Amino acid sequence: MAATVSLDFSKSSRPFFSEEHSMFRESLRKFIEKEAIPNFEQWEEDRLIPRSFWKKMADQGYLCPQVDPAYGGLGLDFGFNVIICEELARVGAGLGGVNIHNAIVVPYIEAYGTQEQKKKYLADCINGTIITAIAMTEPGTGSDLANLRTTAVRDGDHYVVNGQKTFISNGIHSDLIVVAVKTDPHAKPAHKGVSLLLVDKDTPGFSRGRKLNKVGMHSQDTAELIFEDARVPVSNLLGAEGMGFPYLMQKLQQERLLCAVGALVAAEDMLHLTTAYVKERQAFGRSISSFQNTQFEISEMATEVQIGRVFVDDLIVKHMQGQDVVTQVSMAKWWVTDMARRMSSRCMQLHGGYGYMEEYKIARRYRDIAISPIFAGTNEVMKIIIAKNFGL
Template sequence: MKRYRFETDEHVLFRKTLRKFLEKEAVPHYDEWEQQRLVPKAFWRKLGGMGFLCPQVDEQYGGLGLDFSYGVIIGEEMERVGAGLTGIGLHNDIVVPYIESYGTDEQKERYLPGCLTSEFITGVAMTEPGTGSDLANVQTTARKEGDFYIVNGQKTFITNGVNGNLFLTVVKTDVEVEPRYRGISLLLIEEGTEGFTKGRKLDKVGMHSQDTGELYFEDCKVPAANLIGEENKGFHYLMQKLQQERLIVALSAQTASEDMLEMTLAYVKERQAFGKPIGSFQNTQFKLAEVATKVELGKTFLESLIEEHMSGADVVTKVSMAKYWITESAREIATECMKLYGGYGYMEEYKIARRYRDIPVTSIYAGTNEIMKVIIAKNLGL
């Protein structure tokens, strides 16, 4: 069954194949991964073997040359299993596209084939202990010395920070220039590079199986050949790619909302109170009517945005709206659905409890929702 207007029979078959794969290789093991606080690398290798890592990569590098619509399907199906698989979408649709768009031929030949197999698992190292949404204020520096950059600084809250071994790192190559964003560059830094160490695996409120870590650079010697694009043009590249990143976040929140609605509808039809299903009570009906409306509005908005994005349109304002509104709606939906489960909704054995703790971070990462409102207001001429 087709989910979107733009889907073809090939999309339907791709989704069916992926869902069957996940039902065998992910669903039975997901609770264990949550307890272990890590998705095993063996699962990444299986994804690569099936062609589910970076299917958009050009065929000359071993990819399938598919468009973003297939990334949408992968993102949705991963989210249906659990938010802890979000690092796969980050790898596929957020980090690797920087190499595809701005990398040199040598960088593409060196890294892209490995990104398809999970030889390279990527992360993006933006956030620092004192710098989140204000990217222009990053403190990690990269000083050019001959054929190398000497990098010093610290990054935190890094998705794939444990499993990852190739990090797109935001650095300051010019600390004097004004405005500050003109001094930002992007470097690819591999695990094992001299002066690069990983910190602890962070213990989060939710998204337990998604490994999140800290990175440290102390006189880290990075080959100048690992510069992505031009020096001091990093902020421009980030602004170009954040549209897709925020669209991916909205997509994950939308999928989670649909999942919560589906599971809660099934629950209230079965759960009895006062001798009848709790779904027969007017309060329950009204709450779920509200949830269903939000879900439908989100899906319709998202579908149009995906189509516009794939056409190459500038939808920064709309994406900011979607990221803000859909993630906020998902938080509200998680609360309402959990309450309809009663005490059982607070129990870890019920998926709704996991959704309740996994959802809030979507309003924080990829730019907080407050930043989304700033962008919207600015683009409204305010």
């Protein structure tokens, strides 16, 4: 008789994780079980994760663990950020703001910031005093970053910033925002006019708009940001003027890889929830897991999740080695998020009417995963990148 196979593919051989990584994961999991899981449903209802949770994360060393010890960090490798992403994603997608802060926004400061900027901001990003966000998307501009409309005009020692940003994760809590602006609206090609500015929350002329009411990811605060003659010191220019677009392109590899990681964890969780449910649920006098259709559905989904796990883990290794895997990451971001979105519908169907009830976790997974093929560059854009890199 064949041995039963575990559906927890995250526990399969992952040689890039050391004993130190395993200890870190175990410690983080205990922290989450105590501080996040008992409170998460309330945070979903409140539509906001309290800053006190961020502070507790910081106190345990779970904010920006990769930062150089010279600036107060632990100097840990990307694998630790993968672990944080995975463990938070197991609870719910609404906790993703921590990953945005840790592994998406702060790395811009690490890579392109001046010594003065690093000394000014990084320690507070680590201790939870500063929560960060990145503002690229505008009301009329999503994936077309080269043609954004928010302008920054030089006026002596300041840039005068005008424009709006929308769908900004951590938009309500953020104390420091990396803002993509046009410093040269007439640049040819257009992407050479894009720059990045560090905007503090107290900047004159900067304000927050609505906290947006989303279909899913309810506890993840998402907001509009407004700049009306906002005066940003020239010293807050991140990197070189006109280099914002290549900076964004360089860092989007890591962001999109983390999108794939989060979607894969969601898919694994949906598979686990659904497999457990169909074994328990009775219909026509027997478990619905005994029906061939159910078995085929579970078999297909389990296979897709396993394929995704092998692919994503390989990309994690290559990314940690510093390889340029933009094409493959674009493939993973598209394929894994699309697979997870399809899975959410299939898993809800197998739950029957109960899958449509909010007390069942699959309902939240169904809502939350819907955005994954859209954010961090739509999956259509991922296919454009893939085709372009194949010379098409």
